[in-house]
Amino acid sequence: MKEIKFDFNNLFSSSVGALHGVRQEEVAASSEVILKAHAHLKKIISSRQERINLSLEWVNLPFAAKEIIAVIQKLGGEIAKKYEFVLFLGIGGSYLGLKAAQDALAPWYYNEFAALRKGRPRIYFDGNNLDPDTLAVLLKQLNPKKTFVIVISKSGETTETKAAFSVVEPWLKKGAGKNYGRQILAITDPASGALRQKVNIEHSKDKLSFRSLPLLKGVGGRFSELNMGLLHLAIIGVKIEQVLAGAASMRKRCSVADIFKNPAYMYAFLHTILYRKKSKPIAIIMPFSETLKSTADWYSQLLAESLGKKYSRKVTSDKFGNETWKMDTAHIVNLGRTPIAARGTNDLHSIQQNNIEGVNDKVVTFIKVEKFKNEIKIPSARGILSGKVYSHLLNLAEEATEWALVHEQRPSVTIILPEISPYYWGSLLFFFEMATAFEGELLNLNAFDQPGVEGYKNYMYFKLKKPGLCEKIAAEIKSKPLVKKTKFII
Ligand code: PA5
Secondary structure (H helix, E strand, O other): OOOOEEEOHHHEHHHHOOOOOEOHHHHHHOHHHHHHHHHHHHHHHHOHHHHHHHOOHHHHHHHOOHHHHHHHHHHHHHHHHHOOEEEEEOOHHHOHHHHHHHHHHOOOOOOOOHHHHOOOOEEEEEOOOOOHHHHHHHHHHOOHHHEEEEEEEOOOOOHHHHHHHHHHHHHHHHHHOOOHHHHEEEEEOOOOOHHHHHHHHHHHHOOOOOEEEEOOOOOOHHHOHHHHOHHHHHHOOOOHHHHHHHHHHHHHHOOOOOOOOOHHHHHHHHHHHHHHHOOOOEEEEEEOOHHHHHHHHHHHHHHHHHHOEOOEEEEEEOOOOOEEEEEEOOOOOOEOOEEEEOOOOHHHHOOHHHHHHOOOOEEEEEEEEEEOOOOOEOOOOOHHHOOOEHHHHHHHHHHHHHHHHHHOOOOEEEEEEEEOOHHHHHHHHHHHHHHHHHHHHHHOOOOOOOHHHHHHHHHHHHHOOOOOOOHHHHHHHHHOOOOOOHHHOO
């Protein structure tokens, strides 16, 4: 069976010059650094306790038990059969993976045409913003009697998701009647959080109401698509085993120390050199596929939240070798590449101008698809386009973009997918997850926390008068308010 390929020709100095490219000797000269990072990752991955404590349990998601998959497939099948609409509420890691799967694995225009859905429900996502112009419109259009609501929040405390659910629940109650709770399912932490508490209380009154699926311990939101996203896959009719098989195969490839056999390590290592030694802090993720654009958005979150960090990681070990990671607050490092999700060919007519002639501070990651699900042939007598098929033109555009970048001494890499199938999509996700974990090792960061997102939350909690907000935080916000001078607003 074919596997995903990683082509890194265009990163080397032989292609893009010594100023902007990696010298091949640099890879050989870094073997010690690579082996050290590999040994550390291997050590923490091999211990269940470490995986859970340090949030690396996602490495085992590809090996979900058959019985669990069967339960989720069955539940998804039941929901799909019974409801016309399924509304998912969630944000960040509780949204982006599902949206990526929807766009990549369901037929494009799935919601618009019954023939494409094959009897399955239309899918909607909300709770991923606080924009009243989405949810308000949606709730006016959906029929609550025919809608199933799936609320996803690992913490069960996220404001956006809470706000959406606080509106959707009474809407459902009003429209669907007293058994409305049977149309709600929560995917959340098995024990903690406001959502878990709510679900447990409601579920104890009626066992068919407010059902829930537990999220695995030690899996952070953005690494959890292969856990929290499975029910969504089942509802839209994607074979979960195939997604997981693809991820499992990538896991195997990404477990070896030899960087020339490990695509995730090579990807992370080369990007780290370009970032640190060749001033390339911008990561453009550019699939040449409309349906993979949301996967690029998903990876953008993974990269930004995992590796954009103020402090390095300080590792301490107990007498059994079990590690604790803390932030090394003695030094501010402000590390991390900045992702920009794009897609070809659409963005060749927008940001590509900047990629080619703007500051040479970017590395473009192309995702190229060899075989598409559909094909279109252009009729004859259409000049140079006569008789050409779309997939050929799309891949030619990708090749042309690689050439144009190389020509201007701009580094890029290409991930090649044989096709956009559940197997290769699962494989792609795992590739990016493993690459992110390895990049975290190379940068000596904790890739599995996101302390930087607390700032805006705390400010909102302060303004919303959340009980129990830490006094130190409240005092800090009070002492340093946002200053808005009218003379600077014109
Ligand atoms: O990756 C993460 O942990 C975050 O992006 C979360 O997924 C996001 O903040 C949503 O959190 P929760 O699932 O707890 O509502």
